[in-house]
Amino acid sequence: MDKKGILLVNLGSPKSTAVNDVKEYLDEFLMDEKVIDYRWIFRALLVRGIILNTRPAKSAEAYKTVWTDEGSPLIVITEKIRKKLQKLVDVPVEIGMRYAEPSIETGIQKLVDQGVSEIVLFPLYPQYAMSTTETVIEKAEEVRKKKFPKVKINYIQPFYNRDIYINCLAESIKEKLPENFDVLQFSYHGVPERHIYKTDPTKTCNLNDCCSRDTNPSHQFCYRHQCYKTTEAVIAKIGLPKEKTIVSFQSRLGKDKWIEPYTDETLETIPKKGIKNLAIVCPAFVSDCLETLEEISVEGKEQFQHGGGENFHYIPCLNDEDRWIEVVKTLCEEKLNDFYLI
């Protein structure tokens, strides 16, 4: 019988906060054509000619503010998830990062070294995006074909609307909500608006009214739609009225139009509308990372207070909470059991 294993895949972080390491990481990340989807020459001009001249130093400073003794929070937390999951399942579990180390190749190699030939690969992103789920699958397939042609990989699909995930997220948020808050803001990582159209084969997700309906097949590939659906399901579960919530998109990069509304602008303007006490959560991330610990918890708080806000309450990601590990286990087991389908 073929031996099975699990590979948990997350985005990845630089190997240290040294400017050169951050530069190397950003080069691999931003030269990915699923992230900056220009023709190679234009992507190289933008990334290597402009972004990499200034951003690495700025990002390195930001990374320093969140870095722990064990390393980057994103990798440390992903490793914690792995360890807890390993205690619950009887197949080997490894981690792999889309960018930098430990890479997807390193993760597959570790599994293969343990005799594994059938891998359940779990991209740790609740919502589908070309710049996350799709690039992970593409990379894993490239590595598999080149280095491990006899290995089979079964991919876990985005789980943005799965009941087990929604229940887990809703319970986690409910427990952490402060007693008094005017609004609960859901801040998702943004993507360029163009990516939404590009990944939607029917080109019908029009960013306006179609996301209020779930019947459109294009929503299988519509990141924005999936973010709204996660929000809708979570607030229904918590019992929060829609008027007490906001959805926004963070971490915009470059001059292209990204999906709106932008988190930073929202944080500056809502206090003027009377929202002084804010709770904020970032459900595009399953583990806390630079984008939540620095961009939201620190910068976001400053933006909100600058706009006149008073109480800013950041709700951490699911990280290695036991109920989340149970969800990871269930999603992995579903795929471990359906290998005959591929």
Ligand SMILES: C=CC1=C(C)c2cc3[nH]c(cc4nc(cc5[nH]c(cc1n2)c(C)c5CCC(=O)O)C(CCC(=O)O)=C4C)c(C)c3C=C
């Ligand atoms: C959760 C989903 C994510 C999507 C969608 C996503 C798209 C996306 N990101 C960039 C550019 C950057 N993102 C950076 C950090 C970062 N991004 C995600 C997740 C998503 N990105 C995570 C988890 C992290 C944190 C990594 C960590 O080490 O903690 C960065 C690097 C930091 C910085 O310099 O600001 C960049 C750059 C683009 C362009 C994009 C979609 C096209």
Ligand SMILES: [Fe+2]
């Ligand atoms: Fe990002």
Ligand SMILES: [Fe+2]
């Ligand atoms: Fe849509």
